Amino acid sequence: MTEEHIERIYEGIRRMVFSDEPSEDILHRLEVNGIPSEEARQMLEKARAERMSEIRSAALKQAVLGFSIMLSAYGMFMGFFAINDVLTQEIVALCALTAAIGVWQFSKGLYYLLFAHNKKGPLIDPH
Numbered sequence: 001m002t003e004e005h006i007e008r009i010y011e012g013i014r015r016m017v018f019s020d021e022p023s024e025d026i027l028h029r030l031e032v033n034g035i036p037s038e039e040a041r042q043m044l045e046k047a048r049a050e051r052m053s054e055i056r057s058a059a060l061k062q063a064v065l066g067f068s069i070m071l072s073a074y075g076m077f078m079g080f081f082a083i084n085d086v087l088t089q090e091i092v093a094l095c096a097l098t099a100a101i102g103v104w105q106f107s108k109g110l111y112y113l114l115f116a117h118n119k120k121g122p123l124i125d126p127h
Contacts, residue, residue, distance in 0.1 A: 009035065010046075010047070013043055014050065016029070016047075017044070017048055018050075018051055018122060018123045019123075023044060026044055026047075027044065052116045052117065055112055056113055056116050058112070059108075059113040059116065062108055063106050063109030065105055065106075066103065066104065066105030066106025066107070066109055069102030069106075070099055071102075072102070073096075073099035073102055074095075076098065077092075077095040
């Protein structure tokens with residue numbers, strides 16, 4: 001097999017892993033394409049490692065976004081208080097809602113950062 005043919009097969013396997021298809025189906029496809037068992041497992045593990053890396057990268061961005069939203073909620077709260085010396089219910093509700101959204105985003109990002117292997121379903125392939 002040529003290097004180009006193996007690369008094309010790997011890209012197909014990568015798409016299957018990013019689509020969260022079962023390992024048995026992926027290994028069967030590799031076997032059908034004439035890839036030896038040990039090499040097939042290595043290709044599968046490499047593709048899985050790329051999937052975990054993509055999940056963690058997206059999770060880190062989400063956690064940073066959530067933390068930024070929480071900081072902006074704190075900044076709004078302190079800014080309104082510094083300007084008015086009085087906080088109305090609407091301002092407090094706006095700051096609390098913003099903080100809640102930030103906590104949700106941060107928590108989701110942190111969860112998938114720590115437990116990337118629990119992420120189910122297809123990922124959007126960046127390539």
